[in-house]
Amino acid sequence: MKTIYLFDVDGTLTPARKQMERGFRNFFSKFCKEFPVYFVTGSDRPKLDEQLPIEIRNAAEGIFTCAGTEFWRKSELVDQRHHEFDKELISTLERIIDLSPYKGRYGKHFEFRTGMVNVSIPGRNIPQEGREAYYHWDRAYGERQAIIKSLARFFPEYTVAAGGQISVDVCPKGWTKAQVLTRLKTWHPDCRFVFFGDKMGADGNDRPLADVIWADSSDNQAISVEDPQQTQTMLESIYRAGHAEQLLELCA
Ligand SMILES: [Mg+2]
Known part of the structure; x- marks a missing residue:
């Protein structure tokens, strides 16, 4: 079963409000070229652009900003929802x-x-x-x-x-990161989803997406990380395992 990777940005891929660190950046651009990746950030597009380098943004399958109310492919805004606040x-x-x-x-x-x-x-x-x-x-x-x-x-x-x-x-209500899963499932019906986020506690902004990911299928995973270093360590082992799997397929 193919895996689709979803990432929060602040605190998960980059230090809060800062750019991605160089060592992680080099590794992660390789990762994004080999595995299907989406970003799901609460920030708007200009902030995301400051945090993630262009080669990573362009290697992603898609980018959800403003908690999924905007969807982008590379630098093109595909669609957005509107709301007038009370x-x-x-x-x-x-x-x-x-x-x-x-x-x-x-x-x-x-x-x-x-x-x-x-x-x-x-x-x-x-x-x-x-x-x-x-x-x-x-x-x-x-x-x-x-x-x-x-x-x-x-x-x-x-x-x-x-x-x-x-x-x-x-x-x-409902305009949280959770809204992205319905769309992802229509684009990738037979895949499993793995989501990395640093705010999966009861009131954290990654929690709504984590909840629907867990509820959707036991093949899915929502992984709570402490910081970008921990994300990097986990992705490095996924990357190695993915390569080992490809090698086994080639030898079969
Ligand atoms: Mg975060």
Whole structure:
């Protein structure tokens, strides 16, 4: 059975918001040329382009950005979905930002993407050190978890998940990474799917896709990784095993 590989980007293939590291990049471009690969990122296309080099983007079968509301082949946008966000939701988020006990505010608290709004308490203009500081503060005080819980209660028509280190992603219910599986299955009906992601915990943005992948077939796998190094180690062993299999087929 043929395997289709799906990858989250931030934290799975690259350090958060940064470019892919050189050693991984060399190996991964070989991997993408030999195995069918799709990217499934919460980010928009300009961010993905900063993170993954062109030879890797072009070697992929396809790229889902904005949690699957946009689909690209190479640099061509094939299709996208649209949504008008509830005004009440946006004003509630503004109040949450105002009332947060976290001190630092750096601007750019909202980023609207196709089918998603990314909301950051400290703001996306935060410098790298500030980003780390907020991330540790949030882990200790659980601010993002609290936001996720209260929005789920008052705006049940939306899904909220922790994204990256400093923000939450809000999208219409069902407009999560999970939406990509239906399409992938129509393109690859007799294949198994293996998905790598770093946010598969209960409120993580890889969890919805992991859930439908597990539910779809016991041949599928959703693999939770700690960081890009772990992804690389696993892919290297898949790559070696794939080659051994090809050799066995040649000898048969
Ligand atoms: Mg990630």
